[in-house]
Amino acid sequence: MSAPTHLLFESAGGYALFETKMFEEIGMQTKQVQDSIEDLHKFGKLVQLKSFAAFKNAANALENINDVTEGIVNEHLKNLLELNLSKSSKKTPVVLGVSDRTLGSAITTDLNIKTDWSERSLELIRGIRLHAEKLLKDFQEGDLLKAQLGLGHSYSRAKLKFNVNRSDNMIICSIATLDQLDKDVNTFAMRVREWYGWHFPELVKIVPDNFQYARAAKFIGDKSQLKEEAIPELTEILEGDETRAKNVVDAARLSMGTDISPIDLLNISAFADRVISLANYRKALTAYLTEKMNLVAPSLTSLIGERIGARLISHAGSLTNLSKYPASTVQILGAEKALFRALKTKGNTPKYGLIFHSGFIGRAGNKYKGRISRFLANKCSIAARIDCFSDSPTPKFGEALKNQVEERLAFFETGVAPHKNADAMKKVLEDLENEEHDEDDEDMVNAIQVLVVPAVVTADSTEKKKEKRKSDVVDDDAEPPVAKKLKKDKTEDVGKKEKKKEKKAKADVTSTPIKAADPDSSPKKPKKSKEEKEAKKKRKSEAAA
Numbered sequence: 001m002s003a004p005t006h007l008l009f010e011s012a013g014g015y016a017l018f019e020t021k022m023f024e025e026i027g028m029q030t031k032q033v034q035d036s037i038e039d040l041h042k043f044g045k046l047v048q049l050k051s052f053a054a055f056k057n058a059a060n061a062l063e064n065i066n067d068v069t070e071g072i073v074n075e076h077l078k079n080l081l082e083l084n085l086s087k088s089s090k091k092t093p094v095v096l097g098v099s100d101r102t103l104g105s106a107i108t109t110d111l112n113i114k115t116d117w118s119e120r121s122l123e124l125i126r127g128i129r130l131h132a133e134k135l136l137k138d139f140q141e142g143d144l145l146k147a148q149l150g151l152g153h154s155y156s157r158a159k160l161k162f163n164v165n166r167s168d169n170m171i172i173c174s175i176a177t178l179d180q181l182d183k184d185v186n187t188f189a190m191r192v193r194e195w196y197g198w199h200f201p202e203l204v205k206i207v208p209d210n211f212q213y214a215r216a217a218k219f220i221g222d223k224s225q226l227k228e229e230a231i232p233e234l235t236e237i238l239e240g241d242e243t244r245a246k247n248v249v250d251a252a253r254l255s256m257g258t259d260i261s262p263i264d265l266l267n268i269s270a271f272a273d274r275v276i277s278l279a280n281y282r283k284a285l286t287a288y289l290t291e292k293m294n295l296v297a298p299s300l301t302s303l304i305g306e307r308i309g310a311r312l313i314s315h316a317g318s319l320t321n322l323s324k325y326p327a328s329t330v331q332i333l334g335a336e337k338a339l340f341r342a343l344k345t346k347g348n349t350p351k352y353g354l355i356f357h358s359g360f361i362g363r364a365g366n367k368y369k370g371r372i373s374r375f376l377a378n379k380c381s382i383a384a385r386i387d388c389f390s391d392s393p394t395p396k397f398g399e400a401l402k403n404q405v406e407e408r409l410a411f412f413e414t415g416v417a418p419h420k421n422a423d424a425m426k427k428v429l430e431d432l433e434n435e436e437h438d439e440d441d442e443d444m445v446n447a448i449q450v451l452v453v454p455a456v457v458t459a460d461s462t463e464k465k466k467e468k469r470k471s472d473v474v475d476d477d478a479e480p481p482v483a484k485k486l487k488k489d490k491t492e493d494v495g496k497k498e499k500k501k502e503k504k505a506k507a508d509v510t511s512t513p514i515k516a517a518d519p520d521s522s523p524k525k526p527k528k529s530k531e532e533k534e535a536k537k538k539r540k541s542e543a544a545a
Helices: 031-038 058-069 075-084 101-111 119-130 143-159 168-197 210-220 228-237 242-253 262-296 298-304 306-316 319-324 327-331 336-345 359-363 366-389 396-414 421-450 462-474 481-511 530-544
Strands: 006-010 014-020 047-054 095-097 114-116
Touching: 006 058, 006 119, 014 075, 014 119, 031 119, 047 075, 047 119, 058 075, 058 143, 075 101, 095 119, 101 114, 168 210, 168 262, 168 306, 210 228, 210 242, 210 262, 228 242, 262 298, 262 306, 298 306, 298 366, 298 396, 306 319, 319 366, 327 366, 359 366, 359 396, 366 396, 396 421
Parallel strands: 006 095, 095 114
Antiparallel strands: 006 014, 014 047
């Protein structure tokens, strides 16, 4: 490719078109030529500014930079090149040096201008970028840097897209926080048990639940102060189990634990209070995650549950990424270490990853776990695609897919053939259409009920108006005008239908001709029996012989 005659430089302030005066192609890689590019005095002899088209405002600059990154020739750039670059010929060839290959291809296609994005063009553009403030005379020192900073912020802001309806980030953060809370609550609860167990060791066996134990320890405090009057409150803490509450009071009297000082008891109580608050926050976060999952991915939630569905979305990075994964990838999502270890050692690859925590795989037999995990991954992939790409996500598809998994589990046990996926999806679509029709019918009924037909006011005398008012007052039980009109239309329709039936019956009677007995016509010959036909054939064969 020939050397570039012109160079295109895209800056934050506008497009600059430079003309190359001379270029050392052979010694381009030498240190002397490299140093000459960094020296403005020497580099000024290589290129010369031909034209500069500044952007009108920040919005225009953002529009142009978006087009450059996507390889689109903007009208602003197109006008600059058409005005300053004459048509190429053998004597005066025009080759435009650009920094982006995609943009160069677009310029060649749209404007029929040869472009060059080789190393020599990039080297010259590097020099222009280095001395841009001095070569572009319209800019003062620091102006180009400010323009670059502003354009960089607006470009980054435009690239960051946030969709309220697909709040995947909230789900990813929620499930990560929830998993961390599960670990922390369990660790802190064990610490409360150990700490308070020195004072009241028998409480652990009576109250095994972590959350209840922390509440009970905070309520009891010093076991020597616990009396029978506290049984109702203990019963409430233990979720209505009065027997266990009495056992706690009895155990406190006969406890073998050590005595505890008030300051130690304060520390244990404060720590138990923190554990209780964390457990309460964990419940609230679980409710929030359930609500978010039902809003963003209802089909996936109804199929496999909000916890596992959220973990799949978190592991994939987003719901869109999960919907793009094939079922084989969804099946082993979360078991990457085991997969690569099996591939390295040439062993058996894992059958399931995060979906192992689903109840379906636990209910399947050992020999069917791989098959049901593959089937479940397939349904999860379908549910994720429905949730991601449908305009109004609904849990009905997830319920249908869940029924299919249930049928497949029953098929492994009983052998009853499950329904096909196409039939299940078709049934859900029909149900959704029927619901839409029902909603439309309800809207229609409401509209008819609200409809009020105004009385037709004619330009008659006042006497007619008075008569009309009197008739309205006297005839209170009369039907409203809308009902009368509907009734009339119905009677007319019934009468028209009856007339049509009568006409059709007459036409049928007249169209079917009745054949009269023709005296001249000869009677039909009776059909011969099989014996007579056989005898006739026999006679013919004998005569021929």
